[in-house]
Each structure stands twice: as C-alpha cells, then as structure tokens.
Amino acid sequence: MTGINNIMNSDDSAESKGVVFFAHNTVDVDYVRIADLSARLVEQHLKLPITLVTDTESDPKHNYDHVVRVEYTGNNFRNDHISKEVKQWKNHGRYTAYEHSPYDNTLLIDTDYLVLDDGLLKLMELDYDYRVMEHSNSSAETMPARMGQVSLPYLWATVVMFRKCPRSELFFNLIGRIQRNWAYYRNLFMVDGTSYRNDYSFAMANTILNGYCSTSKNIIPWKMFTVVQEVVRMDTNLKDKIIVRLKDLAITIPKHNVHIMDKNFLVSDAFEEFVEEILDV
Numbered sequence: 001m002t003g004i005n006n007i008m009n010s011d012d013s014a015e016s017k018g019v020v021f022f023a024h025n026t027v028d029v030d031y032v033r034i035a036d037l038s039a040r041l042v043e044q045h046l047k048l049p050i051t052l053v054t055d056t057e058s059d060p061k062h063n064y065d066h067v068v069r070v071e072y073t074g075n076n077f078r079n080d081h082i083s084k085e086v087k088q089w090k091n092h093g094r095y096t097a098y099e100h101s102p103y104d105n106t107l108l109i110d111t112d113y114l115v116l117d118d119g120l121l122k123l124m125e126l127d128y129d130y131r132v133m134e135h136s137n138s139s140a141e142t143m144p145a146r147m148g149q150v151s152l153p154y155l156w157a158t159v160v161m162f163r164k165c166p167r168s169e170l171f172f173n174l175i176g177r178i179q180r181n182w183a184y185y186r187n188l189f190m191v192d193g194t195s196y197r198n199d200y201s202f203a204m205a206n207t208i209l210n211g212y213c214s215t216s217k218n219i220i221p222w223k224m225f226t227v228v229q230e231v232v233r234m235d236t237n238l239k240d241k242i243i244v245r246l247k248d249l250a251i252t253i254p255k256h257n258v259h260i261m262d263k264n265f266l267v268s269d270a271f272e273e274f275v276e277e278i279l280d281v
Contacts, residue, residue: 016103016105017103017106017107018048018107019106019107020053020109021038021052021110021111022054022094022111023052023056024054024056025090026088027088028087028263029087029263029267031090032052032054032058033267034112034271035052035060035062037266037275038112038113038115039064040279041116041278041279042109044278045115045116045118046115046121048107049065049103051064051066051102052067053093054069055070055072066102068100070096070100073092073093074093074196076088076089076090076091078195093179094198095172097162098162098164098168098171104163105161105163106161106163106164107120107159107160107161108160109160110159112158112260112261112263112266113258113259114260116242116256116278117257126161128163129162129165129167129168129171130160130161131160131219131220132155132157132159132160132206132218133224134155134156134219136223136224137223137224137226147191147200148191149192151190151192152203152214155199155202155206155219157198157202158259159220172205174205174208175198185204225257225258226258226261227258227259227261230262230264231245231260231262232245232270234260234270234271236274236277236278239255241253241255242254
C-alpha cells in the first residue's frame, strides 16, 4: 500500500478525522433535508465534523464543519424499487470526495445510512488506504450480488473509509475515469442495465487497482443491514433495539447502523421524529 507506511508511523493524534456527505436535490427528493437529519445522528454517535458537498444554493439547516458548493453535471435516472416509477438520480461526482474532503481520514457516508452506534470509528484503527463495504444483509428478498448475470460482485459505496495517500487518490481518480467512460466500462464488465451506479464503479476501480482480482483486502470487515421496503415509522422504545415499522409488519433489530432505501420516509416528519427520539435516549 503505497504511502501508507509513512502515514501509519506518523502521530495519529495529529491526523484530522471527519465525515463527508454528498447531497444533490432532485425533483423528487430533498437530499439536503435527509443530510441535515442524518448529520445529527453522526454527531451524536461519532462526534466527528461533517463536510457537505452539494449543488444547492440555499443554506442547509445543519451547522456543518464545511459546505462545498459544486456545479452538478450529469443526467441519470433509475427505476424506484418502491414506487416502480422512473426518477431522477443525481449520483455523479462521488469520485471527487478525495478532492473535497479536508480530513486526513475520511468516512464517506451516504445520507440514507443511519449512524446509530460508534462502530465506524473502529475503521480508523485499521491499517488501510481505503476500505469499502462488500456485503449487505437485506430485510426482504435476497438482493442481487453481481453487476450482471455474467459479471463480478459489486461493492457498496454506501460507506467508504479512506486516508489521504497516493493509493487512495489513485482509487478515486480511477472511479472518475470509469464514470466519464461509463459505456466502455459497463460493456467491459458486462453490466446489466445502462444507469451509472457508484456501487459498480467503486467495485470496478477496486478490481482494477488490485490487478484485476476480485479478492481484495480493502473491504470493511462486517456486513451492512439494508431495509429495502417502504417504511412507515421507526421507533426506539427499548434501550438497545430499533423497531422498523413497514406497511404489513414490524422488524425489531439491534440498535446499530442501518441503510434505509425508502427516500420518501427519510424526507418525512416521521423520520425527523425518530431522530429526535434517538437524540433524547
């Protein structure tokens, strides 16, 4: 891991640590509102500064450590798995996280990943240049594990940890190249569908950087729990449990980080009430 030895031998206490969010509002979803609420959970459980990267001109409600204004370019759409409607998807530009992060050690977290414990701090104790989430447990049907029927497994760009070092910079530069040449890399890796996905580009970059080997040491050593269904409410009436209330059932899980894919819930008053409830515990 080029450049890591010097970093690992330096004074760890002198290295800055922080979180980076990307939030680009669409015609359907107010991602800045989601970021503002998720940031409160991050501060409660990780106690780290947060940088918001956004193309929105209006000021966010949360008091971020830094707000980086960017011009969003790109045009992407996806089939919403809940409403089954085609919706705008502003997921380009994640590769600029290395450039925009002011921290030596960065947690790049999607705003729909709810930080409900301090487990992510343990990543900063590991020997790494970057680490990406490999596996996800789902609350419903088994989620596809590959980029296509004859393609490779993909990674989850939902949570990424990286240090400022040459190999991490190369990793993010490669992701940028993949995004700019998506048609070529989509065909090269035999991806099903045409929409650009960060999960896929992060996996491709990691595979290429590791000598076109799908086995990698740059993996976060635990699974992510993902709720894919429509969420009605979330509650925490028990000290160490979370209740996720769906339309037809309720799921009780330990109070740990959870990935919520229902964006309509995340922009609702019910999510804000859940955040307030968590902060009061």
